[in-house]
């Protein structure tokens with residue numbers, strides 16, 4: 001494909017005129033290396049909307065085949081996390097440990113179980129998830145545990161810096177919304193790390209750093225992916241959580257699909 005952008009060119013008599021750039025794009029370019037005009041990657045293959053629609057079209061006719069898996073993973077991990085958070089105050093008191101510490105210990109143990117489907121073998125999205133596959137993929141638990149730990153430590157650092165937690169100092173209240181935005185930003189940038197630690201066998205810290213450099217141009221699209229999934233799962237959780245039977249497997253598939261799109265553009269090289 002050729003570049004549609006315009007660039008200045010000097011004529012023989014020294015005048016500058018606008019000409020069509022016409023540079024041949026590299027296969028996986030996001031921008032023209034001559035004039036800087038964007039290719040259609042960010043509005044096509046790397047667009048959140050396009051990926052979402054592609055995945056939904058394939059997923060919709062077979063969504064009922066995922067129900068048994070959804071019920072399984074909700075009962076074995078998501079529901080436990082929900083209950084753990086809901087009763088965290090009472091539980092922390094009965095174990096006589098700090099509320100924040102209790103909540104995070106619980107998340108550290110339980111969140112990796114929700115990530116296990118990312119340990120399925122490549123192209124796992126082509127066929128409905130099986131519970132037996134989940135048990136095979138449990139061997140990835142330690143990797144997801146370490147990644148969860150890195151996240152928890154980062155969030156702890158933000159809490160200390162933005163609320164004065166542990167330090168016992170008062171901080172400017174403006175830092176509270178700052179903390180919220182940084183958490184959101186962090187999730188947007190680093191979600192592909194869940195697959196990098198498996199597919200490219202990176203350690204969690206390297207994976208997170210890789211995500212940061214790789215997402216220079218795709219940040220907004222990644223944000224739209226996270227935002228769509230967030231809204232979808234909130235709606236899914238309403239009505240007694242029945243929608244989650246659909247939105248949970250869909251979330252795994254969309255994240256995997258978007259990771260593959262990023263990887264195809266060699267952004268993790």
Ligand SMILES: [Zn+2]
Nearest residue numbers: 003021032035
């Ligand atoms: Zn160009």
